[in-house]
Amino acid sequence: MRQFDIIVIGAGPAGSAAATWAAKLGHSVALIDKATFPRNKLCGGLFTERSRAYYTEIFGQDFDLSRAVTRRDISFFYGGQELSKLQGVPPLHLVMRLDLDDTLYRHAIFAGAVDFTGRPISQLSNNTVTFRDGETLSAKIIVGADGVNSIVARHLFGTAFDPTTIGFGLEIEVPETTLPPQALPLRIDFAAADWGYGWSFPKQHSTTVGIGGVHARNSDMKSHFSTYLKTLGMKPSEIKFKGHYLPFGDFRRTPGQGHILLAGDAAGLVDPITGEGIAFAMKSGQIAAQAASEALKDGTENTALKRYQTGLKDMHRNLRIARALRRIVFSARWQQAFIQTFRRSGTVRMMYMRLLAGEMEYPELARSVLTRLPRYILNGFRRSS
Ligand SMILES: Cc1cc2nc3c(=O)[nH]c(=O)nc-3n(C[C@H](O)[C@H](O)[C@H](O)COP(=O)(O)OP(=O)(O)OC[C@H]3O[C@@H](n4cnc5c(N)ncnc54)[C@H](O)[C@@H]3O)c2cc1C
Incomplete structure (x- = not known):
């Protein structure tokens, strides 16, 4: 049986960050992925x-933006x-996950993690992982970074997520048009889904x-999506789309058990308003690796x-x-007031943009919302009377 200090299951942003950081700290690391x-x-x-910023800190270099589309304009x-x-909003970078995740995984292998990708798991215990081909690895600490349907979370808690709070997304990739990416609209549509939103994000191709x-x-997310596609001038009947769960505001208070x-x-670490998860995945992977390293040492x-x-x-x-x-942004009771304020107030729009672009954290936003709340409520009353 091969032994490691740390086994990381899942080589997405969380797992590749954890494996890179642990290997850089001098540990023997196995990086597993079924894909x-x-x-x-x-x-x-x-x-x-x-x-x-997290990418630079964890992987030791700035992110190569040459394969991304960077925009400073957006429509709501x-x-x-x-x-x-x-116009002139904080920069928004748009990447293909095929490229991004391959880059992150390569960083982990380059840092010294041993590559067990393309190896489906058949069994998991508190210190061992057995592959379908019968090989077993053991480690003192295991990091489960295997996404929203995590088998590691299921092993620990019986279920990967709570179906009453989980988010769900539907997407299509519309092929290249004759327009350059900088000319395609970058847009966000509030109300394209209930307690969520729609998006159109141009990439290079x-x-x-x-x-x-x-x-x-959203009991009928597919019909919401069809309506949204029609709004964008597309024919839903001719389009095949894919769906995926995303944790949307219900993180695990205790993110693990034992080793x-x-x-x-x-671990449920996705922003419940914007749906951003890549940053939190990388950062939590790094923090998990740091904690594991200190405990091992x-x-x-x-x-x-x-x-x-x-x-x-x-x-x-x-x-x-x-x-x-997020009640203010999404609930039926507050959404109209939020939309009116968003339409009128340049300050509110800029705050939302700084949040979306990752320049602002929620405690700062909360302070700002609290100072505005009385005016916000008063305007709501004025409109309804
Ligand atoms: C529709 C949609 C749109 C989104 N848009 C954005 C966005 O624009 N920006 C943003 O920041 N976030 C976005 N997110 C969220 C983001 O995709 C996730 O938060 C992020 O991918 C989480 O990274 P992760 O490493 O935790 O998991 P993942 O990226 O899911 O990686 C998990 C890895 O584990 C592997 N794995 C799974 N099961 C096993 C197993 N049994 N054995 C071995 N390996 C396994 C998988 O193959 C995968 O490689 C979006 C999510 C959805 C669903």
């Missing part, structure tokens, strides 16, 4: 400045009507069009989870505030 890279992942591919719509067209929202509040830590989507593997939880404190606080604020 062979490059592999695709359903995603809008918005790579924020937050993602870029509500029910098909344009709310606002903004295609455009990703999708909708996502809280699954339990097993969960990172990224497996002290010879106290059983302290890794506590250390990891402490390291995640700021991220958890951020996501908790976002979850409280």
Whole structure:
């Protein structure tokens, strides 16, 4: 049986970050994925400045933007009507996950992680992983970074996520048009889904069009998507789309058990307003690896989870505030007031943009919303009387 300090299951943003960081700290690391890279992942591919900063910190170099589309303009719509067209917003980078995840995985292997990609798992215990071909690996600590349907989370808790709070997204990749990517509209449509939104994100050779929202509040997401595609001038009957769950505001308070830590989507770490998950996946992978390393160096593997939880404190606080604020953006009661304020106030639009682009964190936004709330409520009353 081959032995490692750390086994990382899943080589997406969370797993590749965890494996890279652990290997850089001098540990023996096995990086497992059922897929062979490059592999695709359903995603809008918005790579924020937050993602870029974490990428630089973890992988030791700036992100190569030559294969991304960087935009500083965006349009917002509500029910098909344009709310606002903004220029000079903080940079928004749009990447293909096929490229991004392959780059991240290669970093991990280059840093020294041993490659077990393309190897489906048949069995998992608290310290061992057995592949379908019968080979077994063992480690002192396991990091489960195997996404929203995590088998590691299922092993620990019996279920990967809570079906009453999970999000769901549908997407299509519209092939290259004759227009250059800088000329294609970059847009977000509030109300394309309930408790969610729609998007059209131009890439270098295609455009990703999708909708996502809280699954339990969208019993017919497909019909929402058909309506959205029609709004964009497409014929839904001719288009095949794909769907994927995304954690949307319901992270695991205790992200693991015993010697097993969960990172990224497996730990529910996605922004419940914007749907951003790549940055939190990479950062949580790094924090998990750091916690595992410190515990291993002290010879106290059983302290890794506590250390990891402490390291995640700021991220958890951020996501908790976002979850409280999202009522204002998405609930039927507040959404009209939010949309009116968004339409009228340049400050609110810029705050939303700084949030979307990863320049602002929720505690700062919450302070700003609280100082504006009385005016916001008063305007709501004036309009309804
Ligand atoms: C429709 C949609 C749009 C989104 N748009 C954006 C966006 O624009 N920007 C953004 O920041 N976030 C976006 N997200 C969220 C983002 O995609 C995720 O938060 C992010 O991919 C999480 O990374 P991860 O490494 O935790 O998991 P993943 O990226 O899902 O990687 C998990 C890895 O684990 C592997 N795996 C799974 N099961 C097993 C198994 N049994 N054994 C071994 N390996 C396994 C998979 O093959 C995969 O490689 C979107 C999500 C959806 C669904």
